[in-house]
Amino acid sequence: MEDELSFSDIYGGRLALQRRYYSPSCREFCLSCPRLSLRSLTSVTCTVWLAAYGLFTLCENSMILSAAIFITLLGLLGYLHFVKIDQETLLIIDSLGIQLTSSYASGKESTTFIEMGKVKDVIINEAIYMQKVIYYLCILLNDPADPHGISQVVPVFQDCLTAVTLPWRASLWCSSCLLLDGDHGICTD
Amino acid sequence: MVLKAFFPTCCASADSGLLIGRWVPEQSSAVVLAVVHFPFIPIQVKELLAQVQQASQVGVAVLGTWCHRRQEPEESLGHFLEGLGAIFSHEPWLQLCRERDSKFWSCKATYQQVPTSPGAHSEDQVMLIFYDQRKVLLSQLHPPAALPDHQAGDATASACGLAAVFDTVSRSKALFRSDQFDEGLVRLSHWQSEGVEASILVELAKQASGPVCLLLACLLSFISAASTCRVFKLWPLSFIWSKLSTCEQLRHRLEQLTLIFSTQKAENPSQLMRKANMLVSVLLDVALGLALLSWLHRKDRIGQLADALVPVADRVAEELQHLLQWLMGAPAGLKMNRALDQVLGRFFLYHIHLWISYIHLMSPFIERILWHVGLSACLGLTVALSILSDIIALLTFHIYCFYVYGARLYCLKICGLSSLWRLFRGKKWNVLRQRVDSCSYDLDQLFIGTLLFTVLVFLLPTTALYYLVFTLLRLLVVTVQGLIHLLVDLINSLPLYALGLRLCRPYRLAAGVKFRVLEHEAGRPLRLLMQINPLPYNRVVHTYRLPSCGCHPKHSWGSLCRKLFFGELIYPWRQRGDKQD
Numbered sequence: 001m002e003d004e005l006s007f008s009d010i011y012g013g014r015l016a017l018q019r020r021y022y023s024p025s026c027r028e029f030c031l032s033c034p035r036l037s038l039r040s041l042t043s044v045t046c047t048v049w050l051a052a053y054g055l056f057t058l059c060e061n062s063m064i065l066s067a068a069i070f071i072t073l074l075g076l077l078g079y080l081h082f083v084k085i086d087q088e089t090l091l092i093i094d095s096l097g098i099q100l101t102s103s104y105a106s107g108k109e110s111t112t113f114i115e116m117g118k119v120k121d122v123i124i125n126e127a128i129y130m131q132k133v134i135y136y137l138c139i140l141l142n143d144p145a146d147p148h149g150i151s152q153v154v155p156v157f158q159d160c161l162t163a164v165t166l167p168w169r170a171s172l173w174c175s176s177c178l179l180l181d182g183d184h185g186i187c188t189d
Numbered sequence: 190m191v192l193k194a195f196f197p198t199c200c201a202s203a204d205s206g207l208l209i210g211r212w213v214p215e216q217s218s219a220v221v222l223a224v225v226h227f228p229f230i231p232i233q234v235k236e237l238l239a240q241v242q243q244a245s246q247v248g249v250a251v252l253g254t255w256c257h258r259r260q261e262p263e264e265s266l267g268h269f270l271e272g273l274g275a276i277f278s279h280e281p282w283l284q285l286c287r288e289r290d291s292k293f294w295s296c297k298a299t300y301q302q303v304p305t306s307p308g309a310h311s312e313d314q315v316m317l318i319f320y321d322q323r324k325v326l327l328s329q330l331h332p333p334a335a336l337p338d339h340q341a342g343d344a345t346a347s348a349c350g351l352a353a354v355f356d357t358v359s360r361s362k363a364l365f366r367s368d369q370f371d372e373g374l375v376r377l378s379h380w381q382s383e384g385v386e387a388s389i390l391v392e393l394a395k396q397a398s399g400p401v402c403l404l405l406a407c408l409l410s411f412i413s414a415a416s417t418c419r420v421f422k423l424w425p426l427s428f429i430w431s432k433l434s435t436c437e438q439l440r441h442r443l444e445q446l447t448l449i450f451s452t453q454k455a456e457n458p459s460q461l462m463r464k465a466n467m468l469v470s471v472l473l474d475v476a477l478g479l480a481l482l483s484w485l486h487r488k489d490r491i492g493q494l495a496d497a498l499v500p501v502a503d504r505v506a507e508e509l510q511h512l513l514q515w516l517m518g519a520p521a522g523l524k525m526n527r528a529l530d531q532v533l534g535r536f537f538l539y540h541i542h543l544w545i546s547y548i549h550l551m552s553p554f555i556e557r558i559l560w561h562v563g564l565s566a567c568l569g570l571t572v573a574l575s576i577l578s579d580i581i582a583l584l585t586f587h588i589y590c591f592y593v594y595g596a597r598l599y600c601l602k603i604c605g606l607s608s609l610w611r612l613f614r615g616k617k618w619n620v621l622r623q624r625v626d627s628c629s630y631d632l633d634q635l636f637i638g639t640l641l642f643t644v645l646v647f648l649l650p651t652t653a654l655y656y657l658v659f660t661l662l663r664l665l666v667v668t669v670q671g672l673i674h675l676l677v678d679l680i681n682s683l684p685l686y687a688l689g690l691r692l693c694r695p696y697r698l699a700a701g702v703k704f705r706v707l708e709h710e711a712g713r714p715l716r717l718l719m720q721i722n723p724l725p726y727n728r729v730v731h732t733y734r735l736p737s738c739g740c741h742p743k744h745s746w747g748s749l750c751r752k753l754f755f756g757e758l759i760y761p762w763r764q765r766g767d768k769q770d
Contacts, residue, residue, distance in 0.1 A: 022706055023715045025191045025316065091704065093316075093717070095190045095216070097350075099704055111703040111722055115350040 009033075025094035031157055032087050036080075036105060048072050081106040088157050098139060100156060112154070118142050120150060192298050192315045193218035194283060195354055195719070197322040200224045200255070201287070203378035207234065207273065208252045208283060209364070211357045216350070219252050219283060220357045222322075222364055223379040230374065231276050237375050244363035253283025253298075274299070285317075293713040315714040318704075321721075322380035324696040325358045326365075328721050329458055331700055331732060351702055405450040413443060438575040438677065441737075442568070445471060465686040466735055474569035474680055481573060482566040491563055495556035502548045502584055506541050509587070513537050516658065525651045533655055537591055544587040571677045578673045585666045592663035593758065599656040600756030602649055609642040660753060667759070684733035688726070695723035 005017045013034040020028040052068030084105040091099040097115040104110075120140040127134055137156040143149035195210075195218060203224045210221040225234055234251065241249050254270040274282040281298040288295070296315045330352060367373055368382050421430065430436045445467050455461035485491055517534035519525070562580075566573040582589075611617055612635070617628040630638070690697050699721045707716040724732070752759055 022709050023316075025314075026706065026715050026717075028706065091706070093704065096193065096316075096704075101703070113701050113703050113722065117350045 027092055029090040029092075030087060031089070033085055035086070036084060041076075045072055077106075080104065081108055090156055100154070114139060114141065114154065125153075125155075190217045192281070193318055194285070194296060194315065195220045195318045195320055196285070197221060197223075197380065198319050199322055199380045199382075200378050201319070203255070203257065205256045205258075205270070206254070206378070207277070208255050208285065209238070209249060209377075210252045211248055211361075212250065212252060212279070213353055213357075216353070218354070220354050221252060222249065222358065222361050223377045223382075224255050225251075226376040226378060229376070233374050234277075237373075241361060241363045245360045247357055247360050249361060249364065250279055251277035252279055253281075253285065256284070256286040258287065258289050292708060293710045294716070296714045316717065317714050318717045318719050319707075320354070320719040321696075322358060323386075324721050325355055325719075326362075326380070327694075328355070328696045328699040330355055331698065331724055331728070399452075402450045402452050406447070406452055409443065409447050409450060413447065416440075416443070433575075434578050434674070435572065435575040438572055439568075441681065442471070442572065462684075462687060462733055463735065466684040466733055469686040469689070470680065470683065470735065471569070473685060474571050475567070477570035477680075478566040478568060478573055481570060482563060485563045485566070491559050492556060495559050498555055498559075499548060499552045503545065505585075506545050506548075506587070509541055510538060512658065513541070516655065520654065523650070523654070525654065526648055529648055529651045533651070536594075540587060540590060571680050574673050574677050578670050578677075581666065581670060581673075588659065588662045588666060591659040595652070595656040595659045596756045596758055598652050602645055602652055603756055606642065606645050606649065609638050609645065612638040613642060656756065663759075678737045682735045682737040684730060684735060687729050687733040691724060691726060691729050696721040698724040698729060700724040700728065 002018065002020045005019075007015045007017060009015050015034070016032045018028075018030040018032070020030070022028065048068055048071065052064050056062070056064045081104060085102050086105050087103045089099075089101040089103075091101070093099070095116055097113055098119060099111060099113045101109055101111045118141050120142045123138050123140060124135050125138045127136065136158070139154040139156060140150045141152040141154065143151035193216070200221070200223070204226050206227055207225040207229075208219075208221050209223045209225055210219055212219050238249050238251070241247075254273055256270055270284065281300050284297040284299070286295045286297075294317060296317060298315055364377070365379050365381055366385065367375075367377055368384050369376065370384065421427070449464055449468050449471065455464055485494075513534050517530055562573070562576050565576060608618065611625060612630060615627060615630065616625050618624075619626040687698065701722045703720050703722045705718045705720065707718055709715055749759065
């Protein structure tokens with residue numbers, strides 16, 4: 001079973017949320033961020049190259065031009081490999097844990113799996129970003145030393161900060177999955 | 190709770206039989222370790238399980254049946270497998286079945302003794318999790334889960350969550366020792382049932398390592414006994430040893446070698462990893478040192494170096510002389526106190542003259558000294574670099590002297606000025622109370638104090654200029670030495686073995702696991718693939734970094750600037766706190 005919703009993020013870009021229900025005990029939320037637009041790529045490249053050309057006319061050293069090409073290429077590679085996130089996935093497996101995956105534009109995937117025993121709670125946090133209040137979903141982890149303490153706050157969908165509706169729904173799913181035992185079926189949306 | 194069955198991928202193509210594994214009741218998960226094939230005698234299977242349980246302290250049991258239908262479904266086999274549940278009773282009794290030409294398996298879990306929930310779990314309530322047995326067995330979780338003592342006879346591992354799965358697999362090595370070529374009556378299928386995995390080279394190295402370690406440990410103990418000899422602890426020698434970074438590096442290297450070749454067996458994986466890291470770091474160091482040695486001895490480069498060294502020292506001294514002469518005139522158009530300027534300048538010039546004559550006295554021996562220094566590179570690149578740092582320190586000794594003179598003079602003036610400034614305002618420093626008190630001075634005292642204050646204020650710019658110039662030179666030398674020490678530290682502390690392991694065998698160092706949902710069909714159990722999530726490189730370096738000689742920058746930038754302003758002496762980073770004057 002699979003359905004798709006679309007939202008807008010805080011910058012006004014479009015986000016697509018896919019929900020897949022593999023079984024009552026396992027479901028996946030997949031958030032696709034907007035792709036790298038050709039317009040921004042072209043404008044950045046043109047700016048760097050024009051600046052390099054301006055320097056070249058001043059200094060008359062062709063090293064500057066080749067350096068600009070290398071800087072653009074390396075910058076693009078670095079941006080695709082370390083910064084630009086294409087998709088973020090939240091996989092919830094009942095009585096096993098929560099898995100957060102972010103796939104970068106270059107194909108690199110970074111995965112964190114949080115065991116159910118370590119999850120203390122799932123909350124919606126409120127933060128002030130520039131001039132507006134944004135809401136995002138967090139997982140609170142247990143502190144092994146202190147039973148009431150929290151050792152870490154893990155933000156979910158960190159890199160695609162979204163409008164309020166999305167975290168709210170995701171939180172519902174997440175907490176329902178956590179709270180219900182295997183004996184009960186988990187209620188669908 | 191959903192029942193989770195961890196199933197090894199290597200058993201997916203095995204023939205039908207019995208599932209052997211461990212049941213973890215608190216997580217309601219069954220960790221399948223191996224499959225026993227037909228034909229078998231139940232009593233022998235039970236004996237084998239008892240043996241494994243004794244050896245590994247893991248509650249291994251028969252969990253259920255495994256049915257792999259290669260041909261058309263046989264009705265009789267299904268009934269037979271169900272009947273086995275009566276012989277090996279287990280709660281719950283798993284019935285895994287793989288159909289021919291189908292990717293989807295069926296899995297049933299039956300509870301016999303509990304009357305309140307009769308029958309089976311529905312198919313949806315079972316989750317199949319595939320894992321690679323070899324990788325799970327060899328991998329090491331980070332941070333390590335608290336393992337119970339093996340000697341304590343703790344039958345059930347107390348590790349929680351997925352660590353329990355890792356722990357179960359790694360402790361059941363006794364089960365994996367038998368392969369299909371064994372004469373035993375029970376045929377098992379597991380990750381090395383095709384033949385036990387081993388390497389002749391590794392076995393030979395293991396055999397050889399014992400005597401080699403013993404021999405080298407004896408040798409090293411001789412060397413360390415010789416180095417603790419009392420002759421080396423007399424006053425001037427011990428002072429020199431503590432100042433030379435070469436001695437520090439040699440001592441560190443000796444400690445490392447003693448640890449590597451100690452005859453004691455490493456107790457835990459982290460200690461083993463530390464030994465391996467040290468060994469690789471030492472080997473790399475020696476290899477780099479030998480490369481340097483061969484480069485130096487080719488085409489008589491040592492002679493060229495020795496010929497170049499004296500002119501360079503001359504050149505430095507000459508430049509310093511020029512600098513001093515510039516300072517003695519009107520540097521940058523500043524008008525200095527002429528008499529003090531001349532005195533200071535002449536003093537420093539004489540010092541440089543002494544230095545140049547010392548270098549020329551040394552010049553016939555420099556080539557031989559360099560040759561011997563070059564030989565020391567076979568002890569490792571780090572030793573050669575430390576010697577280079579010491580040579581730089583010795584060759585720039587005059588700069589150090591100038592810096593100390595300048596700093597002392599400047600410090601004296603600053604202290605005098607600050608106390609006279611207090612006198613000027615009718616205050617004084619109370620030593621007993623550690624504070625500034627007001628005080629009434631006589632007229633004579635005030636007069637003399639003010640006069641001295643004026644003199645010091647007018648002389649300060651001259652001293653400050655000399656101090657500034659020589660501090661900058663000193664900082665340059667300290668920076669060069671600091672860079673060399675950083676390089677030495679990098680070679681000493683980089684965990685190369687762990688990094689190589691992470692590069693070539695990413696599953697060996699696991700940060701955790703990750704799951705992938707496999708293709709799913711409604712009404713069939715959910716299938717997940719458990720993969721090892723490798724440790725990121727920065728955490729590998731952070732976890733396995735070797736202890737270095739404690740050469741971290743002690744000063745923060747603020748305290749460094751403060752020290753420079755008040756004219757306190759600064760030392761290179763190499764110095765430890767207890768060795769400062």
